[in-house]
Amino acid sequence: MRITVVGAGYVGLVTGLTLAETGRHVTLLDVDKGRIERLQRGEPPIYEPGLKELLAAQLAAGRLTFTTRYDEAVPGRDLVFLCVGxxxxPLGATDLGQRAAALEAMALHLDPEAVVVIKSTVPVGTNRWAKDMITCKRNRAGLPSDRLAVASNPEFLREGSAVEDSRHPDRIVIGATDVRAFLLLERLFAGSGVPILRVLPEEAELIKYAANAFLAQKISFINLMADLCEASGADIRRVAEGMGLDPRIGPRFLAAGLGFGGSCFPKDVRSLAHQLKAKGLSAALLEETLRINRNRVSLALRKLNTALGGVAGRRIAVLGVAFKPHTDDVRESQSLKLVEALVAASAHVAAYDPEATATAARLVPGVQWAPQAEQATQGADAVVLATDWPQFSELPWERVLAGMRTKVVLDCRNQLEGAKIASLGARYLGMGVPQAEAFGQERKPPPGGPTL
Ligand SMILES: NC(=O)c1ccc[n+]([C@@H]2O[C@H](COP(=O)([O-])OP(=O)(O)OC[C@H]3O[C@@H](n4cnc5c(N)ncnc54)[C@H](O)[C@@H]3O)[C@@H](O)[C@H]2O)c1
Structure with a gap:
């Protein structure tokens, strides 16, 4: 199969490289010339575990071509994957500019029997719109289009484990109306050993939005419960554990904290809300999910203000600015929003992230970016653990605390052992953990057992 992937970002690059790994030749097209040049030199433009090695191996195997030109990348291809952003x-709808530009640019170069596969997350109805648009454009140019197909193949990879997720997906969804498109994609994914779901394009488009919105809602729900725990002397971690043992609920996405961010959940929930309202349906459930999420950053700021008697002029060390660990992506990062809020409140912020510093530094001025965690924490009035990189648990906390001016630790991801931090003489604050632990005191069970 001759394959082109349009858009060499998180999804396109990883998809292209893992398809090449299965022995196929893949052309990667991107409008960003600098990105293409870096890739040709074997330099991944993003950080993902295993990506650099995978790129090197596929370049060495001669299975990759990079280009910025549609007239080189599209003719003669059986499958053209669309992976643009x-x-x-600003109003929360999906900006379909990249999608429209890419489809317009490829329409006249497509082979008459090609299948365009939309991997980008696109609002319901986009696949049919794409087919109509390509057909119109080709008809006007006198080119055949009756055997051309457009299929939806939403992507479920997670940043931070994108390569592994792309190699071993948990399901493959194919939305199409054309049997040839189903057969070609099923042949491509044969041997993956996971369920392949054949659905209509509209169903495939909605599966992606519904899955992301459902997970985002789970996070907002546990954060809502975290607030109630905090107000009631209960510990959200134990509540989440008790909930997660129910197989109908499951333990994942029940970690209370600073909320969700990244390039997918926030925009996909907003877009789904927009799609519901456009059909005259209520989006209240999703709007509340977003509202709870927005409030997590203000809650963290409030906790710091209370603990320090105001953050203005205080030195705050922020550990982690990526939207989650194992990525350099800071798009809609809650951690970076907290940094921005602290800067706006006239705090002196020193921040550290293992991978995302360079990207974040370009976006947020007025921050001192430290090359190591301990350089950020030195002399700080408070340390905020904002993104749960695992190495933050392993920091020499005794030394970190010894170097601080005021020993306040705000653990926005409930990642640290609060009792241990408190035993080192610090004031430990979590998200939805009981006040006793927050103030570093021993928590005693209520006499005579819990009262109902
Ligand atoms: N990032 C994720 O974890 C993830 C997971 C699942 C689905 N998705 C979806 O996949 C899509 C891509 O996301 P991403 O994070 O990879 O985006 P991205 O911004 O990292 O990459 C998009 C790439 O497309 C390129 N591009 C823009 N316009 C183009 C055009 N006209 N022609 C060719 N290239 C063009 C950009 O230069 C960029 O390199 C989005 O719809 C997103 O919602 C993302």
Whole structure:
């Protein structure tokens, strides 16, 4: 199969490389010339575990071509994957500019029997719109289009484990109306050993949004419960554990903290809300999910203000600015929003992230970016653990605390052992953990057992 991937970002690059790994030749096209040049030199433009090695191996095997030109990348291909970005408009709808530009640019170069596969997350109805648009454009140019197909194949990889997720997906969804498109994609994914779901394009488009919105809602729900725990002397971690043992609920996405961010959940929930309202349906459930999430950053700021008697002029060390660990992506990062809020409140912020510093530094001025965690924490009035990189648990906390001016630790991801931090003389604050632990005191069970 001759394959082109359009858009060499997180999804396109990883998809292209893992397809090449299965022995196929893949052309990667991107409008960003600098990105293409870096890739040709074997330099991944993003950080993902295993990506650099995978790129090197596929370049060495001669299975990759990089280009910025549609007239080179599209003719003669059986499958053209569309992996361009679909960000939010200011009103929360999906900005379909990249998608439209890419489809327009490829329409006249497509082979008459090619299958265009939309991997980007696109609003319901986009696949049919794409087929109509390509057909119109080709008809006007006198080119055949009756055997051309457009299929939806939403992507479920997670940043931070994108390569592994792409190699071993948990399901493959194919949305199409054309049997040839189903057969070609099923042949491509044969041997993956996971369920392949054949659905209509509209169903495939909605599966992606529904899955992301459902997970985002789970996070907001546990954060809502975290607030109630904090107000009631209960510990959200134990509540989440008790909930997660129910197989109908499951333990994942029940970690209370600073909320969700990244390039997918926030924009996809906003877009789904927009799609519901456009059909005259209520989006209240999703709007509340977003509202709870927005409030997590203000809650963290409030906790710091209370603990320090105001953050203005205080030195705050922020550990982690990526939207989650194992990525350099800071798009809609809650941690970076907290940094921005602290800077706006006239705090002196020193921040550290193992991978995302360079990207974040370009976006947020007025921050002292430290090359190591301990350089950020030195002399700080408070340390905020904002992104749960595992190495933050392993920091020499005794030494970190000894170097601080005021020993306040705000653990926005409930990642640290609060009792241990408190035993080192610090004031430990979590998200939804009981006040006793927050103030470093021993928590005693209520006499005579819990009262109902
Ligand atoms: N990032 C994720 O974890 C993830 C997971 C699942 C689905 N998705 C979805 O996949 C899509 C891509 O996301 P991403 O994070 O990879 O985006 P990205 O911004 O990292 O990459 C998009 C790439 O497309 C390129 N591009 C833009 N316009 C183009 C055009 N006209 N022609 C060719 N290239 C063009 C950009 O230069 C960029 O390199 C989005 O719809 C997103 O919602 C993302």
């Amino acid at each position: 679909t960000p939010s408009t």
